[in-house]
Amino acid sequence: MADNSYIYADARIHVHESTMLNAAFMEQLLSAPDEAACLKLLQEHGWGAPGMAAEAMLEGETAKTWELIAELVPDLSVFDVFRYESDYHNLKAAVKEACTAGKHPGIYLHDGTVEPEKLEESLTARDFDALPEEMREPARHALDTLLQTRDGQLCDCIVDRAALTAIRSAGERSGSELLALYGEITAAVGDLKIAVRALATGKERDFMELSLAPCATLDAGRLADAATDSMESLAAYLSSTRYAGAAEELKKSSTALECWCDNYMIEQIRPQLHNVFGLDPLAAYILGRRMEIRSVRIILTGKRNEMADAEIRGRVRMTYV
Amino acid sequence: MENMGIFFALLGASCSALMSGIGSALGVGKAGQAASGVVTEDPSKFSKVLILQLLPGTQGIYGLLIAFITLTQIGLMGGGSSDLSLTKGLLYFAACMPMAFVGLISAIAQANASISSIALVAKKPDQFGKAMIFPAMVETYAILALLISILSVFGISSLSI
Numbered sequence: 021m022a023d024n025s026y027i028y029a030d031a032r033i034h035v036h037e038s039t040m041l042n043a044a045f046m047e048q049l050l051s052a053p054d055e056a057a058c059l060k061l062l063q064e065h066g067w068g069a070p071g072m073a074a075e076a077m078l079e080g081e082t083a084k085t086w087e088l089i090a091e092l093v094p095d096l097s098v099f100d101v102f103r104y105e106s107d108y109h110n111l112k113a114a115v116k117e118a119c120t121a122g123k124h125p126g127i128y129l130h131d132g133t134v135e136p137e138k139l140e141e142s143l144t145a146r147d148f149d150a151l152p153e154e155m156r157e158p159a160r161h162a163l164d165t166l167l168q169t170r171d172g173q174l175c176d177c178i179v180d181r182a183a184l185t186a187i188r189s190a191g192e193r194s195g196s197e198l199l200a201l202y203g204e205i206t207a208a209v210g211d212l213k214i215a216v217r218a219l220a221t222g223k224e225r226d227f228m229e230l231s232l233a234p235c236a237t238l239d240a241g242r243l244a245d246a247a248t249d250s251m252e253s254l255a256a257y258l259s260s261t262r263y264a265g266a267a268e269e270l271k272k273s274s275t276a277l278e279c280w281c282d283n284y285m286i287e288q289i290r291p292q293l294h295n296v297f298g299l300d301p302l303a304a305y306i307l308g309r310r311m312e313i314r315s316v317r318i319i320l321t322g323k324r325n326e327m328a329d330a331e332i333r334g335r336v337r338m339t340y341v
Numbered sequence: 342m343e344n345m346g347i348f349f350a351l352l353g354a355s356c357s358a359l360m361s362g363i364g365s366a367l368g369v370g371k372a373g374q375a376a377s378g379v380v381t382e383d384p385s386k387f388s389k390v391l392i393l394q395l396l397p398g399t400q401g402i403y404g405l406l407i408a409f410i411t412l413t414q415i416g417l418m419g420g421g422s423s424d425l426s427l428t429k430g431l432l433y434f435a436a437c438m439p440m441a442f443v444g445l446i447s448a449i450a451q452a453n454a455s456i457s458s459i460a461l462v463a464k465k466p467d468q469f470g471k472a473m474i475f476p477a478m479v480e481t482y483a484i485l486a487l488l489i490s491i492l493s494v495f496g497i498s499s500l501s502i
Contacts, residue, residue, distance in 0.1 A: 027371055027456060031378025034460045296375065296460045297453075 023298035029092035030301045036088065037293060037305065039066065040341045041312050049316070050333055055323040062316065074320045078313050085309045086131075089302060097133075098299060101190040101199050102306060106132035108183030110139050111155060112176055115162045118143040154189070158182030177214075177231040184210040184233035198300035201288055202307065207235040209281040212258070212266060215247035216277060219254060223247075237262055275335055283338040286311055290340065308340025315339070346430030347415060353437030354411035357490065361404025361444025368397025368452030375456040379463045389462050389469050393455045396476045400448040403487040407440045410491065414498045428502050436493030443486030451479035 045065065052058045055074065063070055068077030090096055106129040113127040117140055128136035134152060142150040148160050158178055166175040184207040191203020211232045218228055228244035238261060246257040255267040269280040285307065292304035315337045322332035376390035411433055412418040415425055425433075458472035 024371055024374075027374040028378040031375040031456075031460060031463060032382055035379055035382035035463045038464050294457075294460075296456045 026092075026298055026302060027296070030296050030298070032088075032092060033301050033305045034293075034296070037308075037341055040308060041065070041316070041339060042341050043339050046315060046319070046336055046339060049319045050329055050336070052323065055320055058316075058320055058323055074317075074324075078317055078320075081309070081313050082131075085306060089306060093299075093302065098194060098196070098199075099303065099306065100133050101187055101194060101203060102303075102310075103131060103133045104183060104187050104190060106130075107134050107139075107155070108179050108186070110134070110136045111159060111162070111182075112179045114139040114143045115159065115166055115175055115179065116172065118163060119166050154186045155182070174227075174230075177227070180210070180214070181231055181233045184235075188233065188235060194299075196299045196303060198289060198292060198303045202285070202303065204235055204237055205285055205288060207233045208238045208263065209284070211235060211238055211240065211243060212263065212281070213274075213277070215243050215254060216270065216274060219247045219251060220274075279335055279337060282311055282314065286338045286340055293341065304340070311337045311340060346425035346427045347417075349427070349430035350411060350415045350425055350433035351417065353434035353441075354408040354415075356434075356441040357404045357411070357437040357444070358408035359404075360441040361407075361448065362401045364445035364448030365398045365401030365404075368400070368448040368455070369394060371449075371452040372397055372455040372459065375459040379459055383463070386462060386466060389466065390459050393459050393462065393472065393476065396455050396473075396480070397448045397452040399480060400444040400451075400483050403483055404440055404444045407437055407487065407490045407494065410494050411437060414494055426502060429497060429500065432497045432500070432502075433494065436490055436497060438490075439486040439493075440490040443482055447479050447483040447486075451476050451483075454479055 045061075048061055049058050052061060059068075059072075059074060059077065062068065062077065063072075068080055072080070089099065093099070110128050110132055113124075114136065117124060117127065128139075130136065134155070138150065142148065143159060143163060146163070148156045151159055158181075162175045162178040165178060166172065188203040188207040191200045191206075194200065214231045215228065218231070225244055225248045228247055229240075232240040232244060234240060242257055243254075246253040251270060255270050258264060258267040258270070263284070265284065266277060266280055269276040289304040289307050292301045295301050295304075318335045318337075319332055322335070372394040376394040379390050380387050409418065415430075415433060454476035458475050461472045462469050
């Protein structure tokens with residue numbers, strides 16, 4: 021049965037999809053001689069305003085996406101799953117702020133679901149009940165760990181695991197097939213990146229157990245076993261999962277793996293280009309725009325730092341349209 | 342019991358208009374939402390999406406046509422005898438059912454196809470001709486039901502039962 025709740029919104033989003041950057045435009049950006057030429061091309065496409073700095077332009081595009089979605093969806097909390105990343109980043113920052121003397125301005129992101137000031141107050145006062153339910157235990161655990169061990173990395177692992185778990189649960193709860201898939205892939209890819217980093221730095225299995233979030237498409241136990249063994253074991257395990265494509269990228273570099281993870285997400289959301297019912301096309305548009313902005317940021321940064329075109333091209337993500 | 346014939350015939354005519362009308366109202370309404378979405382972003386596509394929006398509206402007209410013909414045949418419109426046997430009344434009722442049910446379901450199905458076509462036109466306006474064909478295919482079944490209902494209603498009047 022078709023979901024009739026978002027017919028108007030889906031139709032508007034499908035019109036907006038036709039203004040998204042496609043692979044040909046990305047090639048044009050890559051062929052541009054420098055950052056200024058890229059910015060000019062983007063301005064001609066409707067991004068930012070003349071003379072606008074790169075970062076302001078990218079922030080403006082992110083804001084434009086959310087303004088459009090806010091206009092179309094009466095209750096934005098259905099997309100909280102996309103904002104948890106910022107929440108848990110802020111939680112990490114607040115835990116560290118609570119354990120160190122003085123204030124550190126500019127450490128918080130302001131696009132989460134919880135006000136950073138509220139997070140900071142709760143952690144300073146150790147009032148964990150004031151936090152959202154899913155954040156209480158990780159916040160307490162991370163704060164205690166940092167106070168007792170002064171191990172910032174361990175504290176980050178606790179919060180990162182909680183973030184992946186929260187994103188996956190929120191996706192499942194949303195009732196949207198795409199958001200559930202997003203939650204699952206985010207958790208799995210997060211685990212995969214943790215495993216690769218742990219292998220590279222020679223971490224123990226205990227550390228892996230503490231860091232890996234549960235997910236349905238990867239077996240945390242087997243992943244931890246493989247990651248404590250060797251890169252070949254990790255690649256062999258991944259080859260037996262739906263993330264087999266990542267096994268090849270593992271051998272290249274961590275950048276190639278990051279790129280593969282984002283491209284995998286894009287491949288999974290692309291069918292929504294032809295879906296005209298429900299919340300999923302809207303969620304896919306948000307993700308598509310996020311990837312598009314990420315790719316433009318990579319190109320602009322590459323051009324600014326005079327990186328070779330081939331090197332930049334290798335990092336640019338697949339486009340949604 | 343002697344008046345039940347006219348009751349069933351009238352029930353059939355009402356169902357034909359009612360169910361097809363409901364289907365068309367839902368269908369045109371849903372397609373209208375999609376059309377509004379496209380026109381909000383690109384007003385130049387108004388005429389194209391309007392045609393696609395109206396496609397699920399035909400079932401309501403077919404249902405109304407069957408209701409009119411039935412009412413005329415049983416003498417409730419245009420005068421004539423309204424003395425109808427129970428058997429004949431039930432036959433009229435049965436004759437109206439294809440249009441009633443197919444009208445309801447095909448209008449909703451056609452609306453879904455129209456919404457997809459509106460999205461197609463939103464991205465590729467030059468494909469309007471092809472976009473029209475997909476929802477129009479659903480129309481076939483509404484027309485088949487209309488034919489059967491018309492033939493049945495006219496056929497019943499010639500029966501002497």
